[in-house]
Amino acid sequence: MKLFFLTxxxxxxxxxxxxxxxxxxxxxxxxxxxxxxDAKTNEALEFVSLxxxxxxxxxxxxxxxxxxxxxxxxxEVDLLISRIGYKSITHHHDIFHNGLxxxxxxDNLILESIVVEEEAEVGGFKSNPAATIxxxxxxxxxxxxxxxxxxxxxxxxxxxxGSNVAKPIIHGLHSNRILIINNGIRHESQDWGLEHxxxxxxxxxxNIEIIKGASAVKYGPNAxxxxxxxxxxxxxxxxxLHGDVNLKGESNGRAIDGNxxxxxxxxxxxxxxxxxxxxxxxxxxxxYNLTNTGMREYSGAAGLRFHKKSWDVKSSFxxxxxxxxxxxxxxxxxxxxxxxxxxxxxxxxxxxxxxxINSPKQQVDHTLVKTEVLYNFPTSRLGVIYGxxxxxxxxFDVRRGSNSETPSINLELTTHTVDVEWLHPVIxxxxxxxxxxxxxxxxNNIPGTxxxxxxxxxxxxxxxxxITETRFLSSNTQFDVGLRYDIQFASFRGRDSxxxxxxxxxxxxxxxxxxxxxxxLPDGGSFRLNISTAWxxxxxxxxxxxxxxxxxNEYGFYRYYFDNEVLRTDRVLEENEITIExxxxxxxxxxxTYSNDRFQxxxxxxxxxxxxxxYKAAGGISETVRGTLPLFIYKQTDALFTGxxxxxxxxxxxxxNSKVSSxxxxxxxxxxxxxxxxxxxxxxxxxxxxxxxVGEYEWSASFDVNYIFKQYNAPRVIDPEVFVDNPDFNPFxxxxxxxxxxxxxxxxxxxxxxxxxxxxxxxxxxxxxxxLNTNYRPYTNLLRYFADEQGINFELGIQLKL
Amino acid sequence: xxxxxxxxxxxxxxxSTLLSCNDDDAPxxxxxxxxxxxxxxxxxxxxxxxxxxxxxxxxxxxGASDFIIQQIYLASxxxxxxxxxxxxxxxxxxxxxxxxxxGTEHIIYFxxxxxxxxxxxxxxxxxxxxxxxxxxxxxxxxxxIEIGLSSVWITGDPASGEFRLLLKHQPGIxxxxxxxxDGETDIDLIWNIVIN
Numbered sequence: 001m002k003l004f005f006l007t008x009x010x011x012x013x014x015x016x017x018x019x020x021x022x023x024x025x026x027x028x029x030x031x032x033x034x035x036x037x038d039a040k041t042n043e044a045l046e047f048v049s050l051x052x053x054x055x056x057x058x059x060x061x062x063x064x065x066x067x068x069x070x071x072x073x074x075x076e077v078d079l080l081i082s083r084i085g086y087k088s089i090t091h092h093h094d095i096f097h098n099g100l101x102x103x104x105x106x107d108n109l110i111l112e113s114i115v116v117e118e119e120a121e122v123g124g125f126k127s128n129p130a131a132t133i134x135x136x137x138x139x140x141x142x143x144x145x146x147x148x149x150x151x152x153x154x155x156x157x158x159x160x161x162g163s164n165v166a167k168p169i170i171h172g173l174h175s176n177r178i179l180i181i182n183n184g185i186r187h188e189s190q191d192w193g194l195e196h197x198x199x200x201x202x203x204x205x206x207n208i209e210i211i212k213g214a215s216a217v218k219y220g221p222n223a224x225x226x227x228x229x230x231x232x233x234x235x236x237x238x239x240x241l242h243g244d245v246n247l248k249g250e251s252n253g254r255a256i257d258g259n260x261x262x263x264x265x266x267x268x269x270x271x272x273x274x275x276x277x278x279x280x281x282x283x284x285x286x287x288y289n290l291t292n293t294g295m296r297e298y299s300g301a302a303g304l305r306f307h308k309k310s311w312d313v314k315s316s317f318x319x320x321x322x323x324x325x326x327x328x329x330x331x332x333x334x335x336x337x338x339x340x341x342x343x344x345x346x347x348x349x350x351x352x353x354x355x356x357i358n359s360p361k362q363q364v365d366h367t368l369v370k371t372e373v374l375y376n377f378p379t380s381r382l383g384v385i386y387g388x389x390x391x392x393x394x395x396f397d398v399r400r401g402s403n404s405e406t407p408s409i410n411l412e413l414t415t416h417t418v419d420v421e422w423l424h425p426v427i428x429x430x431x432x433x434x435x436x437x438x439x440x441x442x443x444n445n446i447p448g449t450x451x452x453x454x455x456x457x458x459x460x461x462x463x464x465x466x467i468t469e470t471r472f473l474s475s476n477t478q479f480d481v482g483l484r485y486d487i488q489f490a491s492f493r494g495r496d497s498x499x500x501x502x503x504x505x506x507x508x509x510x511x512x513x514x515x516x517x518x519x520x521l522p523d524g525g526s527f528r529l530n531i532s533t534a535w536x537x538x539x540x541x542x543x544x545x546x547x548x549x550x551x552x553n554e555y556g557f558y559r560y561y562f563d564n565e566v567l568r569t570d571r572v573l574e575e576n577e578i579t580i581e582x583x584x585x586x587x588x589x590x591x592x593t594y595s596n597d598r599f600q601x602x603x604x605x606x607x608x609x610x611x612x613x614x615y616k617a618a619g620g621i622s623e624t625v626r627g628t629l630p631l632f633i634y635k636q637t638d639a640l641f642t643g644x645x646x647x648x649x650x651x652x653x654x655x656x657n658s659k660v661s662s663x664x665x666x667x668x669x670x671x672x673x674x675x676x677x678x679x680x681x682x683x684x685x686x687x688x689x690x691x692x693x694v695g696e697y698e699w700s701a702s703f704d705v706n707y708i709f710k711q712y713n714a715p716r717v718i719d720p721e722v723f724v725d726n727p728d729f730n731p732f733x734x735x736x737x738x739x740x741x742x743x744x745x746x747x748x749x750x751x752x753x754x755x756x757x758x759x760x761x762x763x764x765x766x767x768x769x770x771x772l773n774t775n776y777r778p779y780t781n782l783l784r785y786f787a788d789e790q791g792i793n794f795e796l797g798i799q800l801k802l
Numbered sequence: 803x804x805x806x807x808x809x810x811x812x813x814x815x816x817x818s819t820l821l822s823c824n825d826d827d828a829p830x831x832x833x834x835x836x837x838x839x840x841x842x843x844x845x846x847x848x849x850x851x852x853x854x855x856x857x858x859x860x861x862x863x864x865g866a867s868d869f870i871i872q873q874i875y876l877a878s879x880x881x882x883x884x885x886x887x888x889x890x891x892x893x894x895x896x897x898x899x900x901x902x903x904x905g906t907e908h909i910i911y912f913x914x915x916x917x918x919x920x921x922x923x924x925x926x927x928x929x930x931x932x933x934x935x936x937x938x939x940x941x942x943x944x945x946x947i948e949i950g951l952s953s954v955w956i957t958g959d960p961a962s963g964e965f966r967l968l969l970k971h972q973p974g975i976x977x978x979x980x981x982x983x984d985g986e987t988d989i990d991l992i993w994n995i996v997i998n
Binding site for chain 1: 826827828829830831832833834835836837838839841858860862863864865866867868869871892897900901903904930971973974975983984985986987988989990991992
C-alpha cells in the first residue's frame with residue numbers, strides 16, 4: 001500500500017513540478033519537496049527537520065514523512081536534514097532532480113543516510129526495463145570478476161574462458177553487441193575477442209545498472225543487447241572523511257582480496273580515492289587442480305569534484321592491471337589433441353597448487369581519464385564529457401624456444417571521446433536531451449611478437465547525434481521517443497601471411513530509433529513497452545582475422561573467397577570486392593512490475609530480430625602441418641532472440657523473504673534454419689533470506705539454490721575421433737550446418753550460502769559457493785571441453801566503515 | 803557567445819587537433835617464427851646408393867590450402883637411417899636445431915602400416931598405451947630419453963601403406979612413459995609409402 005502511494009505521489013508530483021520548476025527562479029516560486037523514511041524499515045519519519053543552508057527557511061516532515069519548501073528563489077540549494085536518533089545529512093539539491101526520497105539511517109546502525117533522486121530517465125528512457133545491483137548485493141559480489149557480478153541479474157549470463165575471464169551476455173548477446181559505460185565513458189577495448197573480458201575492477205564500483213532494451217539512441221552503436229552502466233562512488237559535498245576498508249580470503253584459489261575507499265567533501269570541493277588488489281593462485285575443480293588459473297589484479301581510482309553556483313566539474317582517473325592465467329591443459333594443436341583432452345578424466349599438465357602464472361595467460365592494462373563539466377542554466381543544463389582511455393592487451397601462448405616469454409598478441413588501443421548533452425527547457429510538456437558524440441581511436445600492434453599480427457592496425461573516427469524526448473500523455477502514461485544518426489570512418493593497415501602490407505578504408509553509418517510507453521496501473525503495478533533499433537559495424541576480427549584459433553582455422557570477410565566452390569585464402573580482398581552490411585537489431589521489450597506489502601513481481605518478455613547477424617560458418621577442412629583442421633569463415637544471416645526474465649519476491653514476515661527468479665531464452669538462426677552457438681541456457685533459482693536485529697547487532701543469512709538447464713538448442717555433434725580415424729572426413733559435404741565436438745553439458749544444481757553480521761562499523765561475512773561441490777561445466781564456458789568449473793569455495797570477509 | 807556555440811567550437815578545435823596526429827602506419831613486419839612450413843625426411847641407405855629425400859610443404863602458412871606431401875619410395879630389404887628436418891622456408895630458418903636444443907620438451911612418435919618394415923616390427927608407437935612399442939631411435943635428450951630426429955629403419959619385402967610422423971611438445975611432462983596423447987601437437991603428417 002505504501003509503495004503504491006509512493007509511486008503515485010512521485011509520478012503525479014513529478015508531472016506537475018517539472019513543467020513549472022524550470023522557470024521558477026526569476027519569480028521566487030521554486031518548490032522543493034520529497035519524502036523522508038527510515039533507512040532500515042522504510043517507514044515514514046515525522047518531525048524530521050529540514051533547513052536550507054544559508055537561509056532561515058526551514059520545515060519539517062508531516063505524519064507521512066512528506067515535506068515541502070515553497071517560494072524558493074534558487075534553483076540549487078543545500079538542504080540540512082536531521083532528526084534526533086538519526087544520522088544527519090546535507091544534500092545538495094537542484095531542480096533537475098526532483099522527487100527526493102531521503103533515507104535516514106539510525107545512529108547505531110552501520111548504514112549511512114542517503115538521498116535517492118527520482119530520475120526521469122532510466123538510462124535515457126523510463127520505458128526501458130533496467131535492473132540495478134547496489135549496496136549489500138554488490139558488496140557481497142565485489143571480489144568477483146565483473147562478468148560474474150552481472151550474472152546475478154535475470155537475463156544476464158557470462159561467456160567465460162575458465163573462471164578468471166568472464167564477459168557478460170545480456171539476452172543472448174555479448175562482446176560487440178553490448179555496451180559498457182564506465183563512469184560515463186564507453187569502455188573501449190579489444191572486445192571482439194570471446195576470450196577478452198572487460199577491464200573493469202568490480203571492487204571500485206558503487207552501482208551497476210543494466211538496461212535490457214536496445215539502447216542505441218542515447219549511447220551509440222554496439223548496444224544491440226543492452227547497456228551496462230557502471231558508476232563509481234558519488235562525490236558528495238559537505239561530508240566528513242569516510243569510506244571503507246574491505247578484506248576477504250577465499251579457499252578456492254587461496255586468494256586474498258582487498259580494497260580501500262576514502263572520500264571527503266567540503267563546501268565546493270569533494271574528492272575520493274580507491275585502491276584494490278587481488279592475489280589468487282590455481283583454482284580447484286571438485287576432483288583436480290586447475291593448473292595455471294592464478295590471477296593478479298591491482299587497480300586504483302581517484303576523483304575530484306568542484307561545484308560553484310551553476311558549475312559542476314568532475315575529474316577522475318582510474319587504472320587497472322591484470323594478469324590472468326588460462327588453464328594450461330586447454331592448449332591443443334589439432335583435432336586429435338582435442339579428442340585426447342575430451343577423453344581425459346584429468347586435464348593434461350595438472351600439477352600441485354601454485355600461485356605461479358605461466359603461459360597461456362593474458363596481461364591487460366586499462367587507464368581511464370575523464371573530465372566532466374556541467375553547467376546549469378535557468379531552465380536547462382549543458383554537459384560536456386571528455387574521456388581518454390588506453391588499453392594494452394598482451395596474450396601469451398605456449399611457444400617454442402626463445403619465444404616462450406614473448407606475447408603472441410600485443411595491442412595498444414587509445415581512444416578519445418567527447419560527449420555533449422543539452423537537457424533542454426521543457427517545451428509544451430516535452431522534456432528531453434539533444435546530444436552529440438565524437439570518438440577517435442587508434443589501434444596499434446606493438447612489434448616484437450615474432451608472429452604475424454592477428455588483427456591489423458586501424459583508426460576509427462565516429463560522429464553521432466541524437467535527440468530523446470519524454471512527455472506525459474496523461475497522469476499515468478509516459479511516452480518516450482528518440483532518434484539518432486551515427487557515421488564511422490575506419491582505416492585499416494595490416495600484414496598478410498607473406499608479410500605484405502594491405503590497406504583498406506571503410507565507412508559505416510546508420511539511423512537508430514526508439515519508441516516507448518510507460519503506464520502506471522490503478523492497482524499500483526506498472527507496465528512498460530518499448531521498441532528500439534540498434535546497429536553495429538563489423539569488428540576488426542570479423543573483417544580481418546586469419547589463421548589458427550584453438551583447434552580451427554578461421555578467416556574474416558576480407559581474407560577468403562570462393563573460386564568455383566573452392567575456398568581460397570591466398571589474398572586480402574579489396575574494399576570494393578564485397579559489401580558487408582551493418583548488423584541491425586530490432587528489439588521489442590516489455591516489462592510488468594507489481595508490488596505490494598506482501599510480494600513483488602517483475603516480468604520482462606522480449607523479442608529481438610537481428611538482421612545481417614555476423615557468425616562463424618563451416619567453410620571446409622584443410623590438411624595442415626598439424627593434421628586436419630576444420631575451417632570457419634565469417635558470414636551473415638538473420639537471427640532471432642526471444643525470452644522471458646521473471647523475478648518474484650515474497651515477504652513472509654519482517655524477517656524472512658523468498659525470491660524466485662527464472663531466465664528463459666530461445667534463439668534461432670532464421671537465415672539458415674540452424675542453431676546459434678554460445679547461447680546461455682535457461683535457469684531457475686530460489687533464494688531464502690533471513691534478517692534480524694538484536695541490539696547493536698544485525699544478522700542476515702541466506703541460501704540460494706540454482707538449477708541451470710542443459711542447452712537443448714545445441715548444434716549437431718561430431719566426435720573428434722571421427723576426424724582422427726578418417727583423415728579425409730569432411731563434415732560439411734552433406735550438411736553445412738554448424739557442429740560441436742561434444743554434446744552440450746548436462747544440467748546442474750548449485751547451492752550457495754551466505755551470512756553477515758554487522759556491528760557498529762564492522763561487518764563480518766561468510767559465504768560458501770557451490771556448497772555441494774558439484775562437478776559442472778557451463779555451456780557458455782569456452783573451456784568446457786577440458787575441465788570442470790571450480791568446486792566449493794569458502795569466503796571470509798571483514799569490512800570496516802570509516 | 804552562448805554555451806552551445808562555444809561547445810561546438812571547442813569540439814571542432816579538439817577534433818581537428820587530434821585528427822591531425824593521424825597514424826597511418828602499418829604494423830611492423832614480423833618474422834613468423836612459430837610456423838613450420840617444410841618437413842624433410844631424409845632416408846640414407848647404409849649400403850651404397852643415394853639418399854631418398856622426401857619433402858612436405860605448406861604453401862600458405864595458416865591459409866586454407868592443403869599441405870603438399872610427396873610419396874615415399876624405398877628399396878625393399880634395406881637398412882635406412884632417417885633424419886628429420888623442420889624448416890621455416892618463409893624465413894629461411896632451420897627449426898630442427900631449436901627442437902634439438904629443447905630436446906627435453908620434444909619427442910617424435912612414428913606410426914606405419916604393419917609389415918612395411920622388418921625392424922621395427924609392428925605399427926609404431928602412436929597411441930596412449932603404445933609408448934614403448936618398437937621404434938629404433940638413435941638420439942636422445944639431456945635426460946637420456948629419445949627425441950626422434952634420427953632413427954633406423956629396415957624395410958621388409960615390397961609393400962605399400964602409410965608412414966606417419968607426430969611431433970609433440972611436452973614441456974615439463976616428457977618422460978620414459980609419456981605417450982603421444984600427452985602435450986600439444988606441433989606436427990602430424992601422413993605420407994603414402996611404397997617399398998619396392
